[in-house]
Amino acid sequence: MTAPSLPRIYGALVRGELIATSGYRANLIVSIVGWVIPFVMLALWRGAAEDGAIEGVTAGQFTSYFALILLTTTLSFSAHLIYGFTPLVHEGRLADYLVRPYHPFHNLIAGGAARVAFRAPVAAVFCIGVITILGGALGGWRNAVIAIPVWIIGALTSGYLGALAGSLALWVTKAYAVQSLVIGTEGLLGGLYAPIALLPGWLEVVARHTPFWFQIGAPAELMAGMIGPGDGLQVIAEGVVWLVVLHVVFRTVWRRGVTQYELVGG
Amino acid sequence: MRIVVSDLRRTFEVTDRPPGLKAALRSIVSRSFREIVAVDGVSFVVEPGEIVGFLGPNGAGKTTTLKVISGLLTPTAGEVRVGPFIPHERDPDYLLRLGFIMGQRHQLHFDLPVEDGLDVRRVLYGLDTREYRASLDELVELLSLQEILPQPIRKLSLGQRMRAELAATLLHRPSVVLLDEPTLGLDFEAQHKIRQFIAEYVARHSAAVILTSHYLADVVALCERVIAISHGSVRYDGDLETLTARAGSNKRIELRLDRSLPAEELAGFGRVISTRPNRAVIEVDQAATGATVNRALQHPAVSDLTLTDPPLEDALAEIYGAP
Numbered sequence: 001m002t003a004p005s006l007p008r009i010y011g012a013l014v015r016g017e018l019i020a021t022s023g024y025r026a027n028l029i030v031s032i033v034g035w036v037i038p039f040v041m042l043a044l045w046r047g048a049a050e051d052g053a054i055e056g057v058t059a060g061q062f063t064s065y066f067a068l069i070l071l072t073t074t075l076s077f078s079a080h081l082i083y084g085f086t087p088l089v090h091e092g093r094l095a096d097y098l099v100r101p102y103h104p105f106h107n108l109i110a111g112g113a114a115r116v117a118f119r120a121p122v123a124a125v126f127c128i129g130v131i132t133i134l135g136g137a138l139g140g141w142r143n144a145v146i147a148i149p150v151w152i153i154g155a156l157t158s159g160y161l162g163a164l165a166g167s168l169a170l171w172v173t174k175a176y177a178v179q180s181l182v183i184g185t186e187g188l189l190g191g192l193y194a195p196i197a198l199l200p201g202w203l204e205v206v207a208r209h210t211p212f213w214f215q216i217g218a219p220a221e222l223m224a225g226m227i228g229p230g231d232g233l234q235v236i237a238e239g240v241v242w243l244v245v246l247h248v249v250f251r252t253v254w255r256r257g258v259t260q261y262e263l264v265g266g
Numbered sequence: 267m268r269i270v271v272s273d274l275r276r277t278f279e280v281t282d283r284p285p286g287l288k289a290a291l292r293s294i295v296s297r298s299f300r301e302i303v304a305v306d307g308v309s310f311v312v313e314p315g316e317i318v319g320f321l322g323p324n325g326a327g328k329t330t331t332l333k334v335i336s337g338l339l340t341p342t343a344g345e346v347r348v349g350p351f352i353p354h355e356r357d358p359d360y361l362l363r364l365g366f367i368m369g370q371r372h373q374l375h376f377d378l379p380v381e382d383g384l385d386v387r388r389v390l391y392g393l394d395t396r397e398y399r400a401s402l403d404e405l406v407e408l409l410s411l412q413e414i415l416p417q418p419i420r421k422l423s424l425g426q427r428m429r430a431e432l433a434a435t436l437l438h439r440p441s442v443v444l445l446d447e448p449t450l451g452l453d454f455e456a457q458h459k460i461r462q463f464i465a466e467y468v469a470r471h472s473a474a475v476i477l478t479s480h481y482l483a484d485v486v487a488l489c490e491r492v493i494a495i496s497h498g499s500v501r502y503d504g505d506l507e508t509l510t511a512r513a514g515s516n517k518r519i520e521l522r523l524d525r526s527l528p529a530e531e532l533a534g535f536g537r538v539i540s541t542r543p544n545r546a547v548i549e550v551d552q553a554a555t556g557a558t559v560n561r562a563l564q565h566p567a568v569s570d571l572t573l574t575d576p577p578l579e580d581a582l583a584e585i586y587g588a589p
Contacts, residue, residue: 002359002362002392003358003359003362003392004389004390004391004392008389009389009390011389012385012386012388012389012390013386013390015386016375016378016382016383016386017375019378019379019382020375020376020377020378021377023377023418024377093371093372095333095338095368095371096368096371096372096373098337098338098356099336099337099338099361099364099366100361100373100390101358101359101361101362101390101391102358102390259340262338262339262340
């Protein structure tokens with residue numbers, strides 16, 4: 001008997017999650033089409049830009065930006081990891097996962113991936129529909145090609161940040177307050193409420209180098225033509241560095257966290 | 267695989283806080299901790315094919331010991347080895363060979379039908395289709411699972427769920443099986459089925475099994491050997507018969523009576539353990555058993571009697587209470 005490879009593990013877990021998710025139709029439908037924030041922000045910023053561009057962002061770019069945010073946020077795993085992991089610790093269910101021959105976070109990531117599989121196609125249709133009907137502005141094909149790896153790297157890095165924030169529960173059992181802060185920061189620095197160009201100068205600089213923006217705002221800005229392919233390549237380079245650093249940090253935090261978890265009885 | 271536990275010690279840190287709101291508020295600023303010893307110098311060996319009953323009162327250290335053997339906890343001192351593995355290193359190759367049932371916790375996805383949940387585990391435990399089919403057929407037969415295979419776990423009764431969980435835990439045919447209260451909350455029939463299944467599983471696959479249960483019937487039905495633990499230390503490690511005999515050299519005589527007898531008259535036979543209308547249980551020294559039985563049978567009010575050993579609970583209570 002040998003341990004299966006990671007793709008096989010994910011294949012099985014995601015398949016299981018797809019079957020499980022299908023069992024709750026009402027919840028599934030609401031989760032697929034239940035976007036509120038991007039639509040509210042779209043209406044707000046598009047209206048504000050009717051009389052002219054704001055910080056260089058036109059009404060057409062706002063339209064495309066928030067329509068694309070519908071799509072980019074589907075790959076946002078951090079909240080899923082945080083709110084999935086913390087109850088495992090708090091309710092004493094983590095032990096069930098620790099005796100399995102793979103990392104407990106794989107289960108949670110698979111659950112998130114199943115949600116993406118249902119949500120992303122619908123989000124893509126809405127996104128194209130909104131851009132077409134409301135006349136959104138788009139960048140060139142180079143921007144679109146670069147946006148994809150930016151989006152994936154962004155999703156991985158913010159996933160690591162979510163896993164790190166979730167792992168806080170190994171020390172403090174209930175970490176919702178800190179974790180809510182992380183999720184709020186993700187929305188702000190990621191560009192969920194406004195393109196980061198509209199943030200105060202220093203905050204924009206910070207946001208431009210965080211995984212949150214890589215995942216939510218950067219691919220949307222690229223596709224909407226608000227930043228160029230060169231900016232996208234820079235995000236990819238920075239994202240790879242972030243990935244390596246976060247991977248190492250997560251491994252250390254996880255090892256210490258599990259030891260701490262054991263200290264109080266597991 | 268052979269389980270070897272050597273001089274295991276495990277301590278925990280717990281918050282030390284008096285009750286009440288004032289103390290709770292004070293603990294936000296300043297908190298004190300104390301160390302508790304859950305397991306202290308426990309040693310034993312379990313061979314492949316052996317089912318060992320691991321008994322003890324609540325808080326004795328049973329579950330902590332099982333958690334260390336499963337790799338969920340690291341020993342504070344001492345050593346645990348299972349075959350070539352050190353459990354707390356959590357080598358996936360070890361976890362692939364481990365089956366651990368923890369009370370009413372879940373290994374199967376709550377929202378998946380049983381068969382789909384088992385199929386996910388087939389992949390996660392690296393079983394090929396032929397192995398899976400053979401194992402599944404065996405489990406379906408032994409645990410009578412056929413009817414519940416298409417049903418989601420969340421819709422099953424407690425007994426059905428426990429059978430499904432057992433199947434999930436043993437699907438990959440683990441060579442080390444840790445069963446922590448596997449029959450907790452189950453009705454008699456379900457308990458009986460699960461006991462039969464465990465015995466059959468071990469006979470077929472020679473797994474090393476450690477069983478904890480508050481239902482001594484589980485232990486009596488399955489275990490030839492018992493380890494009793496109290497206050498974190500092993501108080502008894504030996505066969506079940508010897509343990510029962512340790513209750514003392516006494517025998518119990520259950521008398522069936524045509525009419526109730528006064529307490530003084532019953533006391534004439536031996537120590538009165540309990541009385542009910544037309545029934546009484548007397549305990550006598552083993553040497554005096556024959557004479558007491560003869561006397562009882564000659565008594566006009568005694569219509570029948572049954573001779574038994576004192577229950578296992580008595581032997582255990584004595585062991586748990588020993589310094």
